[in-house]
Amino acid sequence: MSEPEAHCQQLDDLAEEFAERIRRGESPTVSEYATRHAELAAEIRDLFPTIAALERLKAKRAQPQGQPASLGGARLERLGDFHILREIGRGGMGIVYEAEQESLGRRVAIKVLPKHALVDSKQLKRFHREARIVARLQHPNIVAVFGVGEHEGFHYFIMQLIRGVGLDKIVAQLAQARSCGVAGLETETFVASPTAGGVSLGMDSQYWESVARIGLQAARALHYAHTEGTLHCDIKPANLLVDPAGFLWIADFGVAKAVHADKVTRTGDVTGTLQYMAPERFRGQTDERTDVYSLGMTLYELLTLHSPYSDGDRAGVVRRILEESPTPPRVLNPQIPLDLETIVLKATARDPHHRYASAGDLGDDLRRYLDGEPIKGRRATRFQRSWHWCRRNPVTAGLAAAVAVLTIVLVSLIPVIQRSARQPAQNPPPPNTVAPVAAAQESNESAHDVPPRHPGLFLPPDRGPRREGDFDILRPRRHGEREPLGFPPPGPPPPRLEGDTERTGPMDGPPPRRGDAQRPRRPLSAGERPDTERGEQRSP
Numbered sequence: 001m002s003e004p005e006a007h008c009q010q011l012d013d014l015a016e017e018f019a020e021r022i023r024r025g026e027s028p029t030v031s032e033y034a035t036r037h038a039e040l041a042a043e044i045r046d047l048f049p050t051i052a053a054l055e056r057l058k059a060k061r062a063q064p065q066g067q068p069a070s071l072g073g074a075r076l077e078r079l080g081d082f083h084i085l086r087e088i089g090r091g092g093m094g095i096v097y098e099a100e101q102e103s104l105g106r107r108v109a110i111k112v113l114p115k116h117a118l119v120d121s122k123q124l125k126r127f128h129r130e131a132r133i134v135a136r137l138q139h140p141n142i143v144a145v146f147g148v149g150e151h152e153g154f155h156y157f158i159m160q161l162i163r164g165v166g167l168d169k170i171v172a173q174l175a176q177a178r179s180c181g182v183a184g185l186e187t188e189t190f191v192a193s194p195t196a197g198g199v200s201l202g203m204d205s206q207y208w209e210s211v212a213r214i215g216l217q218a219a220r221a222l223h224y225a226h227t228e229g230t231l232h233c234d235i236k237p238a239n240l241l242v243d244p245a246g247f248l249w250i251a252d253f254g255v256a257k258a259v260h261a262d263k264v265t266r267t268g269d270v271t272g273t274l275q276y277m278a279p280e281r282f283r284g285q286t287d288e289r290t291d292v293y294s295l296g297m298t299l300y301e302l303l304t305l306h307s308p309y310s311d312g313d314r315a316g317v318v319r320r321i322l323e324e325s326p327t328p329p330r331v332l333n334p335q336i337p338l339d340l341e342t343i344v345l346k347a348t349a350r351d352p353h354h355r356y357a358s359a360g361d362l363g364d365d366l367r368r369y370l371d372g373e374p375i376k377g378r379r380a381t382r383f384q385r386s387w388h389w390c391r392r393n394p395v396t397a398g399l400a401a402a403v404a405v406l407t408i409v410l411v412s413l414i415p416v417i418q419r420s421a422r423q424p425a426q427n428p429p430p431p432n433t434v435a436p437v438a439a440a441q442e443s444n445e446s447a448h449d450v451p452p453r454h455p456g457l458f459l460p461p462d463r464g465p466r467r468e469g470d471f472d473i474l475r476p477r478r479h480g481e482r483e484p485l486g487f488p489p490p491g492p493p494p495p496r497l498e499g500d501t502e503r504t505g506p507m508d509g510p511p512p513r514r515g516d517a518q519r520p521r522r523p524l525s526a527g528e529r530p531d532t533e534r535g536e537q538r539s540p
Contacts, residue, residue, distance in 0.1 A: 296347025
């Protein structure tokens with residue numbers, strides 16, 4: 001074999017060894033191989049990072065996100081001092097077994113991290129951090145951690161063994177019973193777990209109280225964890241266990257976050273179960289109210305036996321969480337108490353500011369419900385719901401408001417338009433002051449009957465000119481109106497009657513009354529003077 005061929009064969013063997021170590025869960029480094037094989041250092045630094053990236057990609061494809069963990073066909077029988085008895089459950093971060101610690105003779109639960117998860121160093125950091133977080137939390141409703149260990153490449157930590165059942169199984173059993181037409185179930189016949197006396201499985205007042213008691217215990221445990229600086233971030237029915245005495249236990253802090261986010265779980269990382277995530281988590285915001293929302297959704301599912309966002313693909317579920325509110329529980333089951341529905345709806349409000357400010361406040365309202373006291377939570381009014389909808393849909397709300405304003409303006413203008421349409425017929429505009437006079441002059445048979453009018457005088461539109469005695473009446477005088485000044489009409493003077501004395505101007509003497517033009521007047525005799533008040537002649 002030539003030297004170049006031997007060189008390539010050695011590089012292939014090293015690459016195969018490097019990839020195999022990654023598959024076993026080890027974390028070999030490129031610099032380690034480059035230092036040991038200096039003659040191949042350049043090729044190793046160029047090739048090995050690509051091999052590591054490909055192995056990590058294959059491991060991620062073999063374990064899809066959200067699917068239970070797997071050991072890839074390996075069967076565990078012993079982990080150090082612990083003898084594996086049976087598998088309890090699987091989650092996204094590991095597999096939980098029931099085991100016996102032989103040195104102490106006690107039963108414990110062991111959570112094992114699969115080897116393929118070690119390809120991503122962040123997974124291992126989260127695993128050990130979960131053990132540290134839970135070991136620091138000492139609460140009667142939180143599963144305790146006793147220690148951590150590693151055996152033949154398997155990382156694990158030891159927990160308190162809880163002989164109970166997850167709420168997800170209770171919901172599934174009740175939903176199945178309802179679909180079969182069974183009104184309720186006896187606790188002794190519920191699955192294979194000994195939960196007798198713990199939870200009422202009939203949909204009655206006792207069941208509603210059981211749901212409230214479960215929520216109260218979970219809320220108090222979460223409030224304690226929050227005060228210790230820890231957010232669970234994955235509250236769901238499967239992570240809430242109920243023992244035979246009806247005691248609730250919170251488990252699986254695998255995706256927990258510190259109240260002030262750390263480098264392992266950064267702000268913006270979306271971890272947990274999708275249908276129980278608060279809307280703000282998709283915007284990278286996390287605080288105590290996100291756990292309140294998740295607990296509220298869990299209580300919602302216990303009340304209705306239905307998850308509002310479980311149907312559809314991932315993108316559709318995210319869209320519904322961000323845009324839609326869950327159906328009120330009493331719409332699905334009118335037997336649900338009104339106060340309990342109000343508590344759940346307030347805990348699951350899409351806007352964090354409208355939820356309970358803390359898990360402690362949620363627990364206090366659940367305690368008031370159990371004690372028969374008035375709760376502090378109040379249902380949102382119709383105006384509040386409309387305002388929240390406008391804030392979520394500003395464009396649609398703006399268009400709706402513009403249409404509403406335009407409609408109001410048009411409706412208010414309809415009476416004005418109708419009055420404007422009727423006004424010309426009822427009150428015609430004033431006619432021209434010259435044209436009616438000319439028309440009247442042309443229509444009269446004689447210019448003496450209707451003398452021409454002065455162009456500056458106003459002629460009422462509803463009355464034509466008429467003659468009374470020696471005067472032409474333009475219009476009737478209104479009450480309190482002064483006598484208008486007379487102007488000599490243009491044209492020839494009117495004919496004088498027999499017996500009339502000659503007048504020198506329009507102001508000589510009083511104007512004649514109606515009928516004076518038809519009555520003959522006798523000439524004045526010597527010593528007589530005209531009566532200025534009545535227009536008659538009388539003797540002194």
